[in-house]
Every structure is written in structure tokens, then in C-alpha cells.
Amino acid sequence: MSSSKSSAKTSTKSKKVNAANSTNVDLITPLKEYFGFDAFRGNQEEIINNVLNGHDTFVIMPTGGGKSLCYQLPALTSEGCAIVVSPLIALMKNQVDLVRGYSSKDNVAHFLNSTLNKKEIKEVRDDLNAGKTKILYVAPETLTRQENIDFFSSLTVSFFAVDEAHCISEWGHDFRPEYRRLREMMDQINEKAPVIALTATATPKVQQDIVYNLGLRKPDIFISSFNRPNLHYEVIPKVGKDQTIRNMVKFIQENKGKSGIIYTLNRKTTEELAALLNVNGIKACAYHAGLDSKLRADRQDQFLNEDTQVIVATIAFGMGIDKPDIRFVIHYNIPKSLENYYQETGRAGRDGMEGKCILYYSHKDVSKLEHFLRDKQLSEREVGGQLIDEMVAFAESGQCRRKVLMTYFGEKYTIENCGSCDNCLHPKESIETKHNSVNLLKVIKALDERFAADYVINILIGRMIPQIKMYRHDELAVFACGNEEEEIYWTSLIRQMLLEGLLQKDITEHGLLKITKEGAAFLKKPVSFKMVMSNTYDEANEDDEENTTEANGPATADAALFELLKDLRKQFAKEKKLPPFVIFLESSLEDMSIQYPTTLEELERISGVSKGKAIRYGEKFVALISKYVEENQVVKPDDFVMKSVVNKSGNKVFIIQQVDKKTTLDVIAKSRGIPMEQLLEEMETIVASGTKLNLSYAIDQMVDEDDQDEILDYFKSCETSSLDVAKSELSDLDLEWEQLKIMRIKFLCDYGI
Numbered sequence: 001m002s003s004s005k006s007s008a009k010t011s012t013k014s015k016k017v018n019a020a021n022s023t024n025v026d027l028i029t030p031l032k033e034y035f036g037f038d039a040f041r042g043n044q045e046e047i048i049n050n051v052l053n054g055h056d057t058f059v060i061m062p063t064g065g066g067k068s069l070c071y072q073l074p075a076l077t078s079e080g081c082a083i084v085v086s087p088l089i090a091l092m093k094n095q096v097d098l099v100r101g102y103s104s105k106d107n108v109a110h111f112l113n114s115t116l117n118k119k120e121i122k123e124v125r126d127d128l129n130a131g132k133t134k135i136l137y138v139a140p141e142t143l144t145r146q147e148n149i150d151f152f153s154s155l156t157v158s159f160f161a162v163d164e165a166h167c168i169s170e171w172g173h174d175f176r177p178e179y180r181r182l183r184e185m186m187d188q189i190n191e192k193a194p195v196i197a198l199t200a201t202a203t204p205k206v207q208q209d210i211v212y213n214l215g216l217r218k219p220d221i222f223i224s225s226f227n228r229p230n231l232h233y234e235v236i237p238k239v240g241k242d243q244t245i246r247n248m249v250k251f252i253q254e255n256k257g258k259s260g261i262i263y264t265l266n267r268k269t270t271e272e273l274a275a276l277l278n279v280n281g282i283k284a285c286a287y288h289a290g291l292d293s294k295l296r297a298d299r300q301d302q303f304l305n306e307d308t309q310v311i312v313a314t315i316a317f318g319m320g321i322d323k324p325d326i327r328f329v330i331h332y333n334i335p336k337s338l339e340n341y342y343q344e345t346g347r348a349g350r351d352g353m354e355g356k357c358i359l360y361y362s363h364k365d366v367s368k369l370e371h372f373l374r375d376k377q378l379s380e381r382e383v384g385g386q387l388i389d390e391m392v393a394f395a396e397s398g399q400c401r402r403k404v405l406m407t408y409f410g411e412k413y414t415i416e417n418c419g420s421c422d423n424c425l426h427p428k429e430s431i432e433t434k435h436n437s438v439n440l441l442k443v444i445k446a447l448d449e450r451f452a453a454d455y456v457i458n459i460l461i462g463r464m465i466p467q468i469k470m471y472r473h474d475e476l477a478v479f480a481c482g483n484e485e486e487e488i489y490w491t492s493l494i495r496q497m498l499l500e501g502l503l504q505k506d507i508t509e510h511g512l513l514k515i516t517k518e519g520a521a522f523l524k525k526p527v528s529f530k531m532v533m534s535n536t537y538d539e540a541n542e543d544d545e546e547n548t549t550e551a552n553g554p555a556t557a558d559a560a561l562f563e564l565l566k567d568l569r570k571q572f573a574k575e576k577k578l579p580p581f582v583i584f585l586e587s588s589l590e591d592m593s594i595q596y597p598t599t600l601e602e603l604e605r606i607s608g609v610s611k612g613k614a615i616r617y618g619e620k621f622v623a624l625i626s627k628y629v630e631e632n633q634v635v636k637p638d639d640f641v642m643k644s645v646v647n648k649s650g651n652k653v654f655i656i657q658q659v660d661k662k663t664t665l666d667v668i669a670k671s672r673g674i675p676m677e678q679l680l681e682e683m684e685t686i687v688a689s690g691t692k693l694n695l696s697y698a699i700d701q702m703v704d705e706d707d708q709d710e711i712l713d714y715f716k717s718c719e720t721s722s723l724d725v726a727k728s729e730l731s732d733l734d735l736e737w738e739q740l741k742i743m744r745i746k747f748l749c750d751y752g753i
């Protein structure tokens with residue numbers, strides 16, 4: 001975290017701490033005693049002194065910057081008890097446990113919320129009355145109850161802390177109406193007690209809301225930089241579902257062993273993607289609000305313990321997760337605001353090391369977000385729509401991503417090239433816009449700064465919409481003065497001028513464009529102004545709901561290679577005295593002659609090939625394929641092969657579960673809508689890949705018990721994979737293909753793995 005370095009830069013924005021009547025006490029001793037640190041980070045010390053000196057304090061610090069210490073330490077050293085308002089009931093217990101961990105006494109910290117029973121509430125109250133408790137966490141709901149307010153007013157309150165203070169603003173991503181009443185309730189308890197408000201994300205608008213709605217009295221504002229220099233930002237257009245998923249799986253496979261989170265829009269997608277990753281050898285779990293809390297806790301633990309490499313989650317995941325070495329955060333769907341994006345990407349690289357942030361962008365995802373807003377109330381729709389617009393502007397921007405993000409958070413970023421975002425690494429050409437910038441400002445001026453971007457653009461390009469006719473704006477001299485340029489040009493230019501501070505957007509008033517002082521100066525004396533066009537990502541129209549075609553596409557086996565592989569298998573089988581299908585299934589050889597695996601790792605991805613088999617038998621096969629590829633100058637279908645869950649592997653888990661339940665094969669085939677023949681093929685592949693299936697219950701129904709042994713004996717010594725040959729060799733038993741097939745699966749289970 002860079003808070004210490006950059007806080008100096010940004011603290012020009014904060015009000016000066018009133019140093020005249022402040023007394024700074026020794027804070028290092030309690031820091032060491034309670035928290036075990038030798039030094040403060042960033043502006044923690046200043047903040048704590050400010051609280052101890054009785055001033056209202058507003059702390060804006062990114063997650064991971066050491067926010068909670070700013071109220072925990074002064075609470076522990078002050079007389080009385082600090083009341084900490086936090087919306088996260090689920091995390092209160094963790095917080096309290098942490099504070100208790102610093103102290104030798106459990107009653108030093110408590111929480112009061114709806115999860116406690118009467119007896120527990122009484123214990124908390126007794127400790128508070130006895131003055132043993134220094135920090136009390138409460139939910140905002142707790143403060144709405146009069147009996148609690150009356151009780152709290154009888155206590156000595158050292159100060160109030162309002163955590164996650166952005167919840168007070170409907171312009172934040174996490175608005176909680178109960179937060180709006182906090183000032184009133186604090187006044188009833190103790191109007192003199194100072195207030196410290198803390199938030200990890202705040203745009204200038206949210207900041208204003210917090211100060212105003214919490215009634216902070218001449219607060220000293222401490223802003224840490226929001227820049228996360230170790231995070232790398234990248235936006236990739238989503239052209240087609242297959243392509244996106246391949247791209248993502250490939251990325252994760254290249255980052256073997258590194259922890260990551262994938263965020264998606266809905267629960268179904270989390271499950272789908274997690275299954276897909278698992279099939280491709282990546283340990284992944286889905287995480288969403290639809291899972292029961294036990295399962296969620298388990299999966300969170302698995303992720304923390306690194307038994308799971310990737311969590312595929314809806315936004316429900318990550319609150320309070322403290323895993324410092326998350327190496328990538330992927331947004332499979334666009335988040336609904338830049339604040340969400342910042343917070344979610346912010347979970348990567350907390351330890352200051354590598355953190356890759358990839359956003360897959362599709363216009364369809366944007367429409368979906370807009371669609372969700374449809375049923376909301378007008379004001380919420382308006383706010384939500386503007387937040388989405390900002391997110392889209394970020395995604396489509398051709399400018400430094402870091403700069404766009406930080407400008408959004410009201411921070412100036414002046415470095416020319418951050419060197420760690422896609423736009424800085426592959427800069428687009430910038431174009432001179434001096435003349436057009438003047439026209440743009442003139443239009444905004446002619447419209448009295450009373451219209452938003454889309455209307456301004458309509459005037460510029462001279463698009464006659466009914467509103468323009470009604471206002472008779474087509475009679476303005478500037479009407480159509482920019483019709484030589486496309487709409488995207490003007491969208492880009494407006495974004496650039498917002499970024500450079502020549503324009504500002506009044507988000508409280510429907511996003512009206514206003515000319516800033518700098519903009520007015522530019523209009524008076526225009527100078528060179530360059531811009532980078534936004535990306536339109538015209539091709540990014542992927543819809544997650546569309547059905548995936550088979551990931552590997554329709555492909556036919558290379559017949560010559562297939563024969564060579566069969567020969568090699570035969571040779572091997574003789575050597576090892578094993579039936580050939582025990583080495584590799586026919587279908588696996590076929591898959592090899594489509595995918596051309598030339599390493600053992602690639603071989604493992606072939607259907608029906610387990611890791612064990614690849615190691616045991618694979619070397620000669622990949623050697624043969626490598627030689628073949630080289631001699632015939634084969635261009636492999638892709639240097640990366642992805643397994644798909646849609647066909648075979650999609651049924652895998654289902655089949656295993658049903659066999660465990662001893663479901664009849666007819667029923668399994670029917671419920672999957674596949675013929676019996678295909679079911680048996682898939683079962684054989686599952687077994688060949690290393691998973692045992694106990695099919696005795698089905699076999700006993702299908703094959704005469706006496707015949708079973710005879711068939712197994714035959715397989716032990718056979719030299720062919722052909723079931724037709726088996727059928728004729730065992731002609732006295734008069735067996736059907738299904739009977740032979742299921743016996744061969746049993747044989748593979750018993751001897752082949």
C-alpha cells in the first residue's frame with residue numbers, strides 16, 4: 001500500500017489539522033503493547049491524535065491501509081467506551097475477536113446485534129456498566145431502538161466511530177437507509193462525543209454526503225492515495241463465450257498455483273465456470289449467496305488454505321477476506337460501478353506483490369445491468385444508470401486506466417505512463433482536438449450548461465431528436481457544428497475533457513455537463529489539446545446465456561496418426577501383457593489424433609487419460625506425436641486445448657453421483673437425454689481417467705453371474721480393443737454389445753487403473 005508515500009501529496013485536499021490546541025501523547029507504547037507494531041503506517045498517527053484531541057475526523061483510506069487501528073487504538077487508551085457502528089454483522093465477531101486478541105481480557109470488546117440472545121445481551125450490558133469494555137460494535141439497527149439509546153446515554157462514551165461510512169450515501173455502492181439516522185441517534189446518546197467516520201471508497205460526491213449526513217463538525221479529513229501501484233489493469237472485449245472462457249482458462253493455467261477470484265453477475269455462472277475450471281485441472285469453487293452458510297464458510301476456508309486455487313463468486317465474496325497473496329481478480333462480467341470494481345480488484349496483491357486485474361467487457365453485460373434497474377424507483381434508476389455510465393467510460397477508455405480510476409476518486413494522477421495497464425503498455429495514437437474542443441465547449445455554453453453528454457452530442461452532430469425540436473435548439477448557431485466527426489469521437493472527447501478537468505459532470509443533477517474554470521480559460525485562449533479515442537469494442541457482444549458450442553469445435557481425427565498410435569498401443573500392450581484398451585481407450589487415441597498433445601501435460605488433457613496413465617504410458621506416445629507433428633509440419637489446432645464440460649465431462653459428476661446411488665442405467669441415460677450407448681462410452685472414459693465406478697448392481701441385472709467371470713477372463717488375455725472380436729470369440733454366450741461394454745468397464749475398474 002502506498003498510503004504513506006502519497007498521503008502527503010493528497011493531503012493538500014484535506015483540511016489542516018488544528019495544531020494549536022492539540023496535545024500529542026505517546027502513542028508508540030500502546031501501539032506496541034496492543035498491536036505489536038513498532039511504527040504507524042501512513043497517516044494513522046495523525047488521525048489518532050486528531051480523535052484523541054476531540055475533533056471530528058473523516059478517514060478515507062483504501063482497504064488494507066490499516067483503517068480499523070485508527071479507532072481501535074484511541075478506544076483502548078481513552079476513558080469510557082467507544083461505540084463503533086458497522087453494517088457488517090457477519091464481521092463484527094471477527095473484529096471483536098481481533099481486539100480481544102490484542103488484550104488480555106475478553107470483556108475489553110463486545111458487539112451488540114440481533115445475533116445475541118438475552119443472556120448474552122445482559123453480559124455485555126454488565127461489562128459496559130462496570131466500565132470494563134473499551135470498544136462496542138453495534139449495527140445501525142441496534143441504535144434505532146430507544147431502550148438501547150437510553151442505555152448508551154448512561155455510559156461514558158469516548159467517541160463514535162462510523163465504519164463503512166459510504167453506506168450513508170445513495171451514491172455509494174452499499175447504501176443503507178438506517179445510516180441516515182445516525183446523527184440523530186448520536187445526538188441523543190452524547191452530542192459532545194467526537195465522531196470518526198471511515199470509508200475505503202469514496203468519490204467526492206460520497207464524501208460530501210458523509211460529511212453532511214453524519215453532521216460532522218468541521219471535520220479534519222485524511223485522505224490516503226487510492227493508487228495501487230502493484231496492480232495491473234486490463235480490459236478484454238468479450239467476443240464469444242467460448243473464446244472468453246478459453247482465454248480465461250489459459251490465463252489461469254499459466255498462473256499455476258496462484259490464488260485468484262473470478263467475479264460474475266449471477267449464481268448460475270459461478271457454478272458453470274467453477275465446473276469448467278475443475279475439468280481443466282484448476283481447483284475452483286463457486287461462492288454465492290444461494291449456498292448455505294456452512295458451505296460458504298468451508299469454501300472460504302479452502303481458499304484461505306489454498307486447497308482451492310480459484311473462487312468463482314458473485315459480489316457476496318470477499319467482504320472481510322484477508323488473504324494477502326491473491327494474484328489475480330478477473331471480472332467475467334462488468335461490475336455495476338467503478339467503486340465495486342475498485343474494491344473487488346483491490347483484493348489482489350494486498351502484500352504489495354503482483355496483482356493482475358482483468359475485466360472482460362461486453363455490451364450485452366451492460367444492457368443486462370441496465371435492465372436490472374428497470375423495476376427500481378426513478379431516483380435509484382437514475383443513480384444506478386450514472387454509475388454504470390462511469391464504469392463503461394472506464395472500460396472503453398483509451399487512456400491510462402489508473403488515471404481514470406483515480407480521477408473518479410477525486411485524486412490527481414499526473415504520471416504520463418503508468419507502465420502497468422493495457423492502455424499504457426499499448427498506447428493508441430493521440431489526436432489534436434483544439435478546434436473541436438472549442439466547438440464542444442461552445443455548445444455546452446450555448447445550452448447554458450443544462451444538458452447531459454448525449455444531448456450535447458446530438459447538437460454537435462446535428463441529430464434532430466424531438467427534444468431538440470421542442471427547445472428549438474436546431475436554431476442555435478452551433479447546431480451541427482461538429483457533424484464532420486462521428487458520435488464516438490465526441491464521446492471520447494467529452495471523457496477526455498472530464499479527465500483533464502476542463503469539464504465536470506454534475507451527477508446530482510442528471511449528469512449535466514458544466515465548464516470548469518480551466519475549461520473557461522481554455523475557451524478564452526485555446527491551446528493544443530490531444531485525446532485518445534475510446535474503444536468501441538464493436539465486436540464485444542458476447543451473451544453468457546448463449547449456448548456454448550463444443551469448446552474444441554468440430555474436428556476430425558488425423559487417420560494416419562491414429563493408425564500409428566494404435567500400432568504403438570498394440571506394441572505396448574504386448575510388452576506389458578495387458579489388453580490394449582487398458583493402456584489407452586480407442587476414443588483417447590482418437591482425441592490425441594485431433595489435439596496432437598506433445599507434452600505429458602497436454603496428454604493429461606486428453607479425454608480418458610488420467611495423470612497416472614500419462615506418466616506410466618505417455619512418454620512414447622507424446623514422442624511419437626511430436627515426431628509426427630514435426631515431420632508433417634502439422635499446425636496444431638491451438639497451442640492450448642481446453643476441455644469442455646458441455647458434453648462428456650458435464651455428465652461426469654452426475655454419472656458418478658447416480659452410480660453411487662445405484663440408479664439404474666436406463667434412468668441415468670434418460671435423465672441426461674442420451675442413448676445407452678453414449679452413457680456406457682462416457683462411463684468408460686470416466687473409469688479410464690482414474691475414477692472408479694462400482695457398477696456391480698447394474699451388471700448383476702444385465703449379465704448372468706456365471707458369464708461374468710468368463711468375460712473377465714477373456715479380457716485379461718485379449719489382444720484387441722474390438723468388442724466385435726470379443727463377441728465372436730465369446731459367441732457361445734450370445735452377448736450383446738452393452739453387456740460386453742459394461743463388463744469391460746468393470747475390468748478396467750478392477751485391473752486397469
Ligand SMILES: [Zn+2]
Pocket residue numbers: 399400401402403417418419420421422423424425
Ligand atoms: Zn496506465
